[in-house]
Amino acid sequence: MRIFFYSVQSEWLKTKNSIASWLCLVGGFFIPLLYLIADIKNKTFINSAGTEIWQTHFTRLWMNMSGFLLPMGLILASSLITQVEFKNNSWKQVHVTPQKYSTIFFAKLAVLLGMTLKFFLFFNIGVIIAGTVPCLIFDHSFPKENIPWLYFIEKNARYFIACLPIIALQYLLSLQFKNFVIAVGVGLAGLIGTFIAFRWQYIYLSPFSYTNPFAERSGFSENILLYATIYFVVFTIISFYLYVNKKIKG
Amino acid sequence: MEYCVQTTDLAYTFSNRQQVLDNVSIHVPEQCIYGFLGPNGAGKTTTLKLILGLLRNHQGTIKIFNKPIAGHRVEIMRSVGSLIESPSVYGHLSAKDNLRIFQKVYQCPQGRIDEVLSMTGLANTGTKKAAQFSLGMKQRLGIAIALLHHPALLILDEPTNGLDPNGMVEIREFLKLLNREHGTTILISSHLLTEIDRLATHIGLINKGRILFEGTAEQLKKEKNRETYILYKTSDNQAAAALFARQNIKPALLPDTIKIAATSKENVAGLNRLLVHNGLDVYEITTEKNDLETIFMNLITD
Numbered sequence: 001m002r003i004f005f006y007s008v009q010s011e012w013l014k015t016k017n018s019i020a021s022w023l024c025l026v027g028g029f030f031i032p033l034l035y036l037i038a039d040i041k042n043k044t045f046i047n048s049a050g051t052e053i054w055q056t057h058f059t060r061l062w063m064n065m066s067g068f069l070l071p072m073g074l075i076l077a078s079s080l081i082t083q084v085e086f087k088n089n090s091w092k093q094v095h096v097t098p099q100k101y102s103t104i105f106f107a108k109l110a111v112l113l114g115m116t117l118k119f120f121l122f123f124n125i126g127v128i129i130a131g132t133v134p135c136l137i138f139d140h141s142f143p144k145e146n147i148p149w150l151y152f153i154e155k156n157a158r159y160f161i162a163c164l165p166i167i168a169l170q171y172l173l174s175l176q177f178k179n180f181v182i183a184v185g186v187g188l189a190g191l192i193g194t195f196i197a198f199r200w201q202y203i204y205l206s207p208f209s210y211t212n213p214f215a216e217r218s219g220f221s222e223n224i225l226l227y228a229t230i231y232f233v234v235f236t237i238i239s240f241y242l243y244v245n246k247k248i249k250g
Numbered sequence: 251m252e253y254c255v256q257t258t259d260l261a262y263t264f265s266n267r268q269q270v271l272d273n274v275s276i277h278v279p280e281q282c283i284y285g286f287l288g289p290n291g292a293g294k295t296t297t298l299k300l301i302l303g304l305l306r307n308h309q310g311t312i313k314i315f316n317k318p319i320a321g322h323r324v325e326i327m328r329s330v331g332s333l334i335e336s337p338s339v340y341g342h343l344s345a346k347d348n349l350r351i352f353q354k355v356y357q358c359p360q361g362r363i364d365e366v367l368s369m370t371g372l373a374n375t376g377t378k379k380a381a382q383f384s385l386g387m388k389q390r391l392g393i394a395i396a397l398l399h400h401p402a403l404l405i406l407d408e409p410t411n412g413l414d415p416n417g418m419v420e421i422r423e424f425l426k427l428l429n430r431e432h433g434t435t436i437l438i439s440s441h442l443l444t445e446i447d448r449l450a451t452h453i454g455l456i457n458k459g460r461i462l463f464e465g466t467a468e469q470l471k472k473e474k475n476r477e478t479y480i481l482y483k484t485s486d487n488q489a490a491a492a493l494f495a496r497q498n499i500k501p502a503l504l505p506d507t508i509k510i511a512a513t514s515k516e517n518v519a520g521l522n523r524l525l526v527h528n529g530l531d532v533y534e535i536t537t538e539k540n541d542l543e544t545i546f547m548n549l550i551t552d
Contacts, residue, residue: 010354017342017379084340093338093395096302097355098327247265250304250334 007099007107008114015111020080024115027073028122031065032130039134053143055151057131063213065123066159068191071166071211073119075187078170079180081112086178092250101244109236112167120156161228162215165207168235175243207231252316254280254403254435255301260310262296270296271459273310278437278452283429285450285467286439287546293459294439295335298407301437302332314403328356331401333409337392341381345372345391348380349398356399366394369424385412393421397428404428406438410445422449443546455546478512479538482521485531493528494521512537 015021038044085091094104128147135143166187173183187208194208203209210228215221255278262271271293278284288294299305301312303323312319314326339348349363367373370390375383380391389412396404404425410418426449428434440446446453453470455463463470479502484490487508494501494510499521502509510521518535525532 006354006357010351013347013351013354014340014343016347084342088338088340089336090338090340092299092302092304092334093332093352095304096327096330096332096334097352098324099355100324247306248304249306250299 003099004103004107007103008110011107011111012114014084015081015115018080018084020077020084020115023073023077023080024119025122027069028119029126031061031069032123032126034064035061036130036133039130040137043138044134052148053145054131054148058127058152058155061123061127061130062155062159066162066211067213068195070159070163071191071208072188074116074163074166075170075184075191077115077119078112078167079174079183079187081108081115082171082174083180086180095249102240105240105243109168109171112171116160116163116167120160124152124156158225159211161225161232162210163228165210165228165231165235168232168239169207172235172239172242175239207235252280253277253313254282254315255284255437256311256313256316257297257301258311260297260300260308260312262293262300262305262308269459271300271308274456274459274461275310276454276461276464278435281429281433281435282451283425283436283438283449284452284454285446286437286454286456287441287443287446288439288456289441292456294441294456295407297456298332298334298405298437298439302330302334302405303327304334328399329402330405331396331399331403332405332407333389333392333396334405334407336411337388338395339380339383339388339391341379343380344377345375345380345383345394348391349394352395352398358399362398362400366397369397370394371420386414386417389413390417390421400432402434404434404436404438406436408440409438410440410442418445425449479509480512480518481507481509481534481536481538482525482532483507483534484525485533489528490525490530493524493530497521497524507534509538 085094095101097104099107131143169190170183170187173186174180177183190206190208194203194206194212197203197206198209198212198214204223204227207228209215210224215224255276257274257276260271260274261269263269274293274297276284276286276297286294286297296305300308301314301319303319314322315329317326319326339345340351343351345367346363349366353360353363364373367375370393372387372390372394375387380388383391389409393406393409396406406425410421413421422445425436425438429436438446438449447467450467453463453465453467454461455470481504482490483506487503487506491501491503491508494508499510499513522532522535
């Protein structure tokens with residue numbers, strides 16, 4: 001376990017100044033920033049949202065984020081995490097370190113999940129900033145309602161699990177193909193295809209469907225978490241098998 | 251004798267069925283500097299990759315520190331440092347951050363980072379990103395990574411690639427020092443004969459996936475000393491060869507020279523007179539060089 005912890009630390013260091021890391025920061029704050037600008041421009045305030053203002057504010061931002069930007073960000077970030085090794089020709093150096101292949105595989109996956117959590121954190125900070133800053137600028141009263149942390153945590157957890165199939169699938173692809181375009185291309189095709197065919201009765205079979213803002217209102221909403229978890233486990237097992245049995249490791 | 255690295259009948263075939271290695275057996279004694287020499291495409295990198303477990307599905311056995319790599323990879327790699335082909339450095343990070351990545355994995359003291367940075371002359375690179383380094387600096391950083399955890403065995407594939415002559419001398423002297431002071435076994439591949447000649451205590455010669463020679467540098471030279479030749483360049487080499495044959499000397503006719511087995515200086519002068527008396531102009535008489543370069547060229551063209 002200690003070795004795994006060091007391995008994760010090592011992998012996390014690789015994200016420093018990386019494109020994936022910047023993507024996480026910019027992507028996390030992008031939608032909240034747009035709303036903040038719009039609210040300042042239109043002089044609208046979070047208090048005008050009626051009851052459950054934080055929930056309404058949070059949902060409207062998430063709706064815009066989860067439709068395309070979130071899965072797109074995940075596709076890019078997941079591919080970039082392994083691309084760092086291909087681009088720098090460093091797989092061979094990683095594979096001659098005293099680590100089991102399973103340690104390397106799961107440490108990278110842990111970093112990928114950590115990056116996703118970081119993105120969620122930035123987004124939530126952005127949500128709160130976008131809600132409160134217009135009140136400060138226009139000397140409007142702060143929302144009287146407390147921030148519903150439990151609601152935030154529950155929703156975040158739900159979206160996080162919905163993201164897992166995309167993360168696992170993109171991780172699988174990016175470990176197999178040196179060419180970054182293949183992993184991103186497959187991801188984009190899957191995402192756009194899911195969008196187009198969203199009304200199809202079997203769309204829940206698409207791993208890209210669970211982050212869709214309309215998924216919660218669809219017929220398969222009750223099973224989103226179950227499907228997402230199954231896909232994540234299946235993709236991870238396949239990915240691990242293919243990675244460990246790769247004939248050329250550098 | 252204890253071998254640090256030992257391969258037995260190693261064979262490897264690429265997915266396109268092209269055989270790269272054919273029964274390669276090498277024996278790297280402990281605390282030696284083993285120069286793995288061969289022209290480009292001879293199979294050096296493939297051999298080193300197999301030794302490090304970077305390639306699978308080979309035939310034959312590989313033992314490092316007397317343990318088979320299969321099943322003991324993690325344990326073995328704790329004592330092995332390597333630099334294979336181009337250096338593996340993260341371009342978006344500084345030299346220090348690059349080393350930190352591996353320091354975490356090897357769990358060696360943080361102070362070691364500064365040590366290897368100054369050993370390899372990279373102490374003053376500061377926050378400069380590795381992507382902005384010259385090829386030589388990247389190569390040094392690759393060596394620094396390989397040295398980070400005080401490895402007992404260092405496997406270096408063409409480590410002086412991209413270094414200027416001064417850098418090459420520095421790295422060579424540094425490797426000698428490492429071997430002398432710390433007893434580090436070094437397995438170094440190169441196509442630069444002079445490098446190996448000046449550095450290695452033991453030599454393995456490989457060409458077209460086959461080992462042509464293995465032993466000490468002295469053994470190689472001694473063996474080849476028995477095969478010294480005199481080369482004549484004349485106005486008519488065919489006629490000269492016929493004259494030599496009449497003297498019971500077996501000449502070998504090369505494109506523009508005649509090669510005969512080494513003989514006394516009196517005989518060399520006598521043969522020269524013979525040629526001149528028979529109306530042939532003698533342009534050049536030379537003894538074939540017996541340095542490592544010549545030996546190497548002879549071996550790979552035989």
